[in-house]
Amino acid sequence: MIYAGIDAGSRAIKIVLFNSRQDAPLASAICDQGVEQERLARGLFDDLLEKQGLRPGQIARIVATGYGRNLVRFASETITEITCHAAGVRRLVPQARTIIEIGGQDSKLIRLTPEGVLRDFAMNDRCAAGTGRFLELVATRLGATLQELGAMADRSRRPAAISSMCVVFAETEIIGLLAGGVPPEDIVAGVQASIAGRVGAMAGRKLDPPVVLTGGVAMVSGMARALETSLGKPVGVAPDPQMTGALGAAILASRP
């Protein structure tokens, strides 16, 4: 039986097909999120099925997750991204006890029991300062891509101090730092440290190891290291971190 998980995130839509007989993912796809969320999700889903030589009727069940999950009306069920990331990461890193998921719009800290059951979670508040949106803003301001930011941060010798709690004001600070001659790589490393600091504050004392970083921001090199510094604990990165929510949704779709 084939099951599908659709993660309709704020920046991208991700789909994973899961073969329950083989107990393994079958295929995946990703596209940018947009205004017509259901149409985009449907288009991506149909394309993926076509590439796999499947018909919609062959998909036993679809679980939608993510910020836009309720707009994926062709899904059989919706489950929050918190539960789905937990299921996806647990599949890839079975010993994980704490999951940090930093997405485009929010960040989450998810705690699991030793048996892998969702114990509890915390999410950042309305501010974008602890999210991928902050990195996007910096990339735009520095004329770099998100992928290039990681390499820039790696070259930093002295991360800049970003003191603002608000992304909008932080942008003003960044302009000031650039005007003051601070190298862009130090600004990027400073922003990563700022995001990590936010996540660290959200984590408080709730941090059982191993800690696994997932979500789109995990692909930006240097973020895991910044989190390790902030949390004082080793932080691993989930394999294919952008897809863990969709993977978890597909796995949960396959469960009775």
Added chain:
Amino acid sequence: MIQGPRRIALEEWDARYSELRRAGMVEPPYGGPLRRHVEDGDVRLLKLWFDDSAAALRLWNFLLTEEDRLRQARALGRRLVGAMKDLGVVPVMAYSSPRLTAFYPDGAWWIPCMMELGAGLLRLAAALGLDESFCPVRAVLGAFLTGAHFPIPDLLTCSVGATCDDFSAVAQRLNGLGYPILWWEIPARRKPDPGEPAVDLPGGFSAPRDQVAFVGGELERVRSALEALAGEPLNEERLSKGIREANRVRRRLARLRRLAYAADPCPLPALEMLIAEMLAIHFCSDREETVAVLDILLEEVGKRVQARVGALPSKAVRVFWVNPVADLRAMNLLEDCGARLCGTDFMFGHALDLIPEQAPPMEALARMARADPMVGSAADRADRVCAEMRAFGAEALVVSRIPGASHCATEGRLIAEIVEERLGVPTVEIEVPPVCDALTPNLRTRLEALVEAVRARRGK
């Protein structure tokens, strides 16, 4: 087919109202269809879900006609007391005189929600220097300036000290605008030192005798002011009767909470429970009618519990809720996500506890004031929350923060940590602004994830 109780939207209430009228529903003078309040500007009602009973209709109508009652009281020559930052002591004293009507101007913090910011009260407060970095209770400033939501009281009292920094700032500003305030001071509650003479307080707390005596002295000043306003003494006999009458309300609320929070399926939705509990603070400006409203509600809930029917599905996730919400819609949202209320701490537990009837009345009121959760530690609040969560079988905790409110900004996390440690249940913190429409997806995710966490445990 006979339909069981359910939650309905406002448009369904029109038909339901006609149905209840045809069935012989008897209404009080303030009765009528809910929709008329929308025409008065309470447009938030269009987005809420309500219990469909005649008892709930009466509760809502009672709440939404308070302004009329206050204006009527003034027209009848009664003197109005605005009891600010006081959740259950000064109103008990004021209602001991038949010449006084007390109300809770701080209740204006819900006007921006009910009118979806249409009244402009927060804008007026911001123009006076109190912007969104303060608790939405700042709306009270706008309400005083416009005079459109309640008559300006003849006497304003306000507790100050360990209660609430935000409200102290708001009240100071009000004072500066030319509204005189009788301040009465209330220090932080501390545990008695070893060997120090102590007094037992309602709610299971204790405090040094000196602290209770000090607060008693402050309340004596309030009594003198009330006597001067009423033009008659508030003697021991009157105060004792006032306390007994307040306890009539509190006993009913205690019974309602026990019935509604323990039963499955949930017999009364979260929103109506919140409104009912709020009646304890100042009786919605009519103590006798509060008793009548609660009696009818209790009868309805009792019938539902006996018939094992409810307004929500059976086995909904049992959630304990800490702190009141600025947007009432959040209570609906909890239920939309598959949960139900099974206990609350809206920061006025002392208005729900019985006032000691054996002690001299002023001493009893001083003890009551000392039991205010806001003047105690977060650990004290957490103790009470844990005890009620155990009693009502709560499976999860929601700590709701009020944007800008300094009092609950850090206290919520402390309470959640203690609850997690002692009870091992999942907890979540949310922040609910006066109109939460734009944040609904975010709030929904948190509440749904909480429900999923509980269900995962159930299935373990």
